[in-house]
Amino acid sequence: MRATLTALALLLGTAPVAAQTPAAAADAQADRPAKTPGGSTFTAPKAWSLREAPRFAELGAPEGDLKIALVDVGPAPDAKAAVASAWTAYAPAMTRPPKLVTARPPRNGWDERHVVDYEVSPNEKRALFATALRAKDRWTVxxxxxxxxxxxxxxxxxxxxxxxxxxxxxxxxxxxxxxxxAMTPERIAMLRSFVETSMRELGVPGASFAITDRNRTIYSAGLGVRELGRPEPVDADTQFMIASNTKGMATLLLAKLVDEGKLRWDQPVAQVYPDFKLGSPETTNSTLVRHLVCACTGLPRKDLQWLFTGTPKTPAADTFVQLAATQPTSGFGEVFQYNNLMATAAGYVGGHLAYPGTDVGTAFDRAMDEKVFRPLGMTATTFDFDRAMAGNWARPHAYNIDGRPVASVTEAMAFNRSIHPYRPAGGAWSTANDLIKYVRFELNEGKLDDGRQWVSKPNLLARRQPFVPTGEDSTYGMGLFTNSYWGVPVVHHGGSMGGYKSDIMLVPDAGVGAVILTNSDQGQMLLRPFMRRLLEILYDGKPEAAGDIAASAARIKAEYATERKKLTLPADPAAVAALAPAYVNPDLGRITVARGSDGRPSFRFASFGSPMATRRNDDGTTSFVTLEPTVLGFPFVVATEGGKRALIVRDSQHEYKFVEAP
Structure with missing residues (x-):
């Protein structure tokens, strides 16, 4: 979770109007190649405006309230000076000082890369940053x-x-x-060494990974410990939450049901599950089965409701209640918008079709066990938290506010259990030895290890067909990404819950797949470099992955140190004294405010809680900020509503007001 930012009026139109010229005629309904005035190349996205000035090219989102300017600065003493010069050329009224400048490793012809972050108060609802890139003696920003x-x-x-x-x-x-x-023992040792070094640099206590070819698991291992301060080691059979890696297996269930004739990819969802509704009849009737898992329907993330209110007792059917109150914010197929509730609905619709008349959660669990887990030999994979946590399981970790890795078991696991009612989107537990069997099944295009075709090749591969782009040479299918950025396709998906970050990947051209599971939020910074390192080893690629890890380790330390300076801890006594005993919101439930014997406040939600710090925002407002490591830094802005005390919580596209309880 992270603080949401807000929009101020953009400081645009400050360059002389006479100097601005329209871009060359181009089909704005398609991505098109473009150049800055200085010759740097980029791709202009479809539907975005493009205009040129002597020193910059400006891209505008269709909504009109977001701009990206690519400014040719030329020589400058350093990145900070280059960014200042870029603002002067593009928007001179922008005089906000940088909050933090952090380096990234050289890439793609750039000899230096730096990201400049700015302080943005939550009520601004603004996204603001700069990236400075140097090639030889010239900067582009x-x-x-x-x-x-x-x-x-x-x-x-x-x-x-x-x-x-x-x-x-x-x-x-x-x-x-x-x-x-081939992944020989020597090359496997190179990958293992990379993981070990990365764990030390990032402060990841434990990780497990496995590699497969099309015939067998060729290597699996655990590294580090299950919990900091305890000796129990991680091995290849240690249980981790795999979070959104569940999605690909849930869509595998749908593919099996398509094979069985129980649904079609192009069938309206309401035909197979009449209780399915979105915000309007038109949207409901337009939603086909494939739309549930394509991230292409225009429904934005709406995670706070289930994160704040979900408990193990929440009925699985609550997914459909929440979806009925949700509307798209963009057109079908227009943009990539990841929505966990839609993926949850997909799994539960599959469970309903497999075992009608049964509670959708129970039906889904049974269908996954009988049609996916058991046929693939995944005997350790489960949706049962208590079973997973009964023996060899990795405890969740994250950095605390001082940037030190700590175990965060009680509150993190209470937080993580909020996914259980929505488990098709990310509620599974697995091990490296188990999850690699699923990767091998994908690699073999629907064949089991004994050679039987369990899911037809056309329906298995239908899940990889591109629905929407997610970046350059990257697309999303049905619960799976395909990344061709390095010239060979990599099919993959990541997973993220509190204290657990993981990834699955297969390289069909090489006949190799891998999984990596970590027990730390900082494991997120290992996932993409792990993929890159695997490809470096397979194809003798440039050694870039290690540099990514080193830069991430330095960046995260700088970010934590900078943010720590902004917090008042213990929380400001006057702000604490002004808190109401409790707050309520019709969508997110209740916040109960507790004060310890030392006066320090904590907020309690439906299933988890957190101690709180205060933060004085630059616009004069005050935020209470979570200190629980796995939800660190989430702000509650102090406000009033109808003369009552209130707290405002936001994700990027929604705002929720908690008003003091009567």
């Missing part, structure tokens, strides 16, 4: 400024711009056409 709601909605397009920005004449690395090496 990307300026990003606009409404955070639009920034989230258009994140895939923004990724496309940033990922495609390269110096003139640079040709990126590609593994296309190369013969992959």
């Amino acid at each position: 990307l300026l990003f400024d606009g409404a955070e709601a639009t920034a989230e909605k258009r994140a895939a397009a923004a990724n496309l711009v940033a990922q495609s920005l390269r110096p003139a004449g640079y040709t990126r690395e590609s593994f296309a056409g190369r013969q992959a090496h």
